[in-house]
Amino acid sequence: MPAASAIKVMVVDDQTSMRAMIRRTLQDIGFRDIRDKASAVEAFDSVRQDRVHLIISDYNMPDMDGLQFLQAVRGDAVIGKTVFIMLTGSSEKAVVQRAAELGVNNYVVKPFAPAALKEKIERVFGELN
Incomplete structure (x- = not known):
């Protein structure tokens, strides 16, 4: 059972308000080391x-969308195994399918409840304490 406070997180969203909301949700769950960027390139x-x-x-997102970002992460020898959860306002089947093909660990459709994000994270890391 990992401690949420020991897990380092990067939140990537071009909308400042969404990054802030995700950060607050993660802090409420117990995460402490949260970084965020407005673009996948950064x-x-x-x-x-x-x-x-x-x-x-x-x-x-502009410039590099989440699928391109996921593909870049999975293709990198250093960070290729990093747990990756995709957020989207769309439950478009083609996007979900492509993300699965590229090796996404989980998928969350916006808007989401904080409990839904916690559950998706726990499916990958196990129950958090």
Whole structure:
């Protein structure tokens, strides 16, 4: 049973309000080491230099979308095994399917309840304490 406070998280979303909401939700669950970036390009460089255990990324972003970001992470020898949870406002079957093919660990449709995000994280890490 891992302690949420020991898990390093990177939140990636181009919307400031969404990053803040996710950060608050994670803090309420018990996470303490939370970083965030407004773009997948910035996040990719950041997590390569300072690794995290969990990436929570939006799908719909300019420059590099969540699927491209996931593909870049999975293709990288250093960070390829990092747990990746995709957030999206769409439950479009093609996007969900492509994310699964690329190796996403879990998927959350926005808007979501804090309990839903916690449950998705626990499916990957086990029950948090």
